[in-house]
Amino acid sequence: MPIEVKEVSCRYGERTPLEVQALKEISFRAEDGEFVGIMGHTGCGKSTLIQLIAGLLTPGEGQILIDGKDINGPGYDREELRRTLGIVFQYPESQLFETTVWRDVAFALKHLDLSREEKAERVRWVLEAVGFRMERAGKSPLSLSGGEKRRVAIAGVLAARPRILIFDEPLAGLDPWGRLEFLELAARLHRQGNTILMVSHDADALCGYADRILVLDRGRLSAQGTPEEIFGDLERAETLHIGAGEVRRIAQALYEKGRLQSPAITKYKILLGEIKKNNKGR
């Protein structure tokens, strides 16, 4: 069942001089198993939107339906939402607190109806899934490097196996391999049927992995579509206050020099394939 956001508006500091309209009349659907990227300028409302979907904020107006149920409706079981949806905040490593990596990850399983063995199995599975070396699971999470901390923090959210996963700027501060490894992990989760919402400024990353991109601009949903639709017209992308990725910009330059048939390429593999095709036998 999809995530449905219907006519949602949200204000901060209501009825004070500091009142800010963070979101205005946002509507969209994310289908089951879809990978949706969310882009937009700092302060455009991205984080507000995902906090609303995660039920951490209540919209001033409008509805958010998950699996057909209004998560702010009377009688809605919030525990169901917590089981269904996992959210990884910006810099999630600041939430690590336990004495060992193992215990930090296992904390997420505390209230699940699992046997000791099942819990241990789950921790092993999830640490492996995020690429954390098991022999280091007895270390304090606070003694790890930044990249390792990030993995452990993400593992803590994945451990409970939520079906919907929300990531807020998961790539910030990771090195290039760390970024690639995270994206491959997200792609794997996506293939396994999870719904993924990911906020990022990295156009190349979202274009390479997301099915669809939503663009927010000053609290409004200003565009949505496939990466090719969003970045097909660079001038339009500019008016949406989002920068195209490097792949798209190289494609544009090659197109203008008559070296590509179409400039609307946003994925590395496709760009490389086109360049090879056009230069075969040279």
Place this chain on the structure above:
Amino acid sequence: MQAVTGKQISFTYEYDGVSNPVLEDISIEIEAGEFIAILGANGCGKSTLVRLLNGLLPLEKGELKVWNLDPRQESRLWELRRLCGMVFQNPDNQFVSSIVEEDVAFGLRNYDTPEEEIPERVGRALSLVGMQEYERYSPHMLSGGQKQRVAMAGVLAMEPEILIFDEATSMLDPQGRREVLACLKQLHEMGKTILMITHYVEEVLDADRIFLMQKGKLLKSGSPREILTDRELLTQAELIPPLAVRIYYDLKDSGILLDRCPLTNEELVEELCRLK
């Protein structure tokens, strides 16, 4: 003049009785006015290295001279920190006041700067980063790039010679990154010595030199072109080459050879257009 001279520096973190060596036998020399970018995978010791420079971490093994100071000399630690300022990753964690001008003045007041000098120095620092019109704002009302420029102003008010940026752009959107980088470039042109840690290869193209680190060691120091077009070297450092370099090698692997390895996207397009 040498801004930084480090000889055989090693550093080990102790945590719960377990020691974790992060720097091994690093020797570096940085000229005054140089712009140095430090690249390396997460956990390679970049942040540890720069924290030794202004005494945020105590130097254990090796020799280090920053400007004319030895970070071991505790009586001159404040002088060292004034000379060698640092901007961190998260702008929100760096604010101590709810008004921009007071925030920028915080360091000056800590150093007992005469009150009558403060407004001028704050004003000068804010105009260096293009934020002079925001002195009465609350930092929390600013965009990411603006916040980070205010954090820079707080450091610049101290009139440092060396500026360290520890992933200062990683939380910003593309617009904010451009703003901070433009400031950084301007400071370099003014003759400040700059050390920048980043994971974005496109940010280091203007650096005079790159220090490439791997697992606590200085793997190589060289020009951006030398370092970034060397696929094997970058693979060894567990890094991914810039896009233009990746395309060059992927084409080469499938039998399409460009005249030279491009460093920037513009060079890549130029090289591809040269193919007959």
